[in-house]
Amino acid sequence: MLIDTHCHLDFPDFAEDIGAYVARAEAAGVGRMVTISTRVDRFASYAALAERFPSVWCTVGTHPHGAHEELDVTAGQLVELSRHPRCVAIGEAGLDYHYDLSPREAQAQGLRTHIAAARETRLPLVIHARQADEDMAAILTEEMGKGAFSAILHCFTAGEMLARTGVELGFYISFSGILTFKTSQALREIARIVPLEHLLVETDAPYLAPTPYRGKRNEPSYVVETAKVLAEVKAVSFNDIARITTQNAKRCYWKMDHAAPVPQVA
Numbered sequence: 001m002l003i004d005t006h007c008h009l010d011f012p013d014f015a016e017d018i019g020a021y022v023a024r025a026e027a028a029g030v031g032r033m034v035t036i037s038t039r040v041d042r043f044a045s046y047a048a049l050a051e052r053f054p055s056v057w058c059t060v061g062t063h064p065h066g067a068h069e070e071l072d073v074t075a076g077q078l079v080e081l082s083r084h085p086r087c088v089a090i091g092e093a094g095l096d097y098h099y100d101l102s103p104r105e106a107q108a109q110g111l112r113t114h115i116a117a118a119r120e121t122r123l124p125l126v127i128h129a130r131q132a133d134e135d136m137a138a139i140l141t142e143e144m145g146k147g148a149f150s151a152i153l154h155c156f157t158a159g160e161m162l163a164r165t166g167v168e169l170g171f172y173i174s175f176s177g178i179l180t181f182k183t184s185q186a187l188r189e190i191a192r193i194v195p196l197e198h199l200l201v202e203t204d205a206p207y208l209a210p211t212p213y214r215g216k217r218n219e220p221s222y223v224v225e226t227a228k229v230l231a232e233v234k235a236v237s238f239n240d241i242a243r244i245t246t247q248n249a250k251r252c253y254w255k256m257d258h259a260a261p262v263p264q265v266a
Helices: 018-027 040-052 064-069 075-081 104-121 133-144 160-168 185-193 220-234 238-252
Strands: 002-007 030-035 056-060 087-096 125-130 151-153 172-175 199-201
Touching (some): 002 238, 018 030, 040 075, 104 125, 125 133, 151 160, 160 185, 199 220
Parallel strands (some): 125 151
16 A cells, blocks of 8 residues: 555645546555645635545645745644544645745744644644755754654655755655656655655645656556655665555554544435
């Protein structure tokens, strides 16, 4: 089994036939999917998907692109929403200096709020980091000094320094379809140095479809292709990388195996 640790099943790209996408993933051996929150005010839609499909779980948080629009969201509110039995993480939150769609101060403030919620709940923080390696490493290191928390550096495309910082802090490093691109040799070299016990795989669907589906709409079933390349990079079998990343995902998203079931509506 594989776990797609990061996808966006609430996006309009999947609206027409969400059931078919979930079924294809399950048929491909992707036993669990985590649909990731980008806006706290849309949490009900993520929870509804997770309630509808037993293989789907969700998170709660604000993407850095919209940080300035949800600065009034408190750590306490995140904690309260995360009590939903199908919510397994806080985020995604972080720093994105590539697009700079939200003021950097707002992004940093939002990130620290999410860290506080992750610390209190013991749920992992899903981190978005793009072209902000130094600031991200500094904030994560500083915040860890205030109290431990767990996290995932999702869709990792940053440099070796941030990868090493993440590993030193005990975080997970998640690789997406970008790992399979011909132009991603440097990223594969970083994946090679990340210890097996820190590795996760994801799609970030509907974005970043892996080779051989590049240019098409990404979907959770395609995480298999990323796992194949990661296995090659780590010089282990596909079955081994599937087992290892699944164990890691279950350890990280620990609530999956401890949450009370959601009553099914007849």
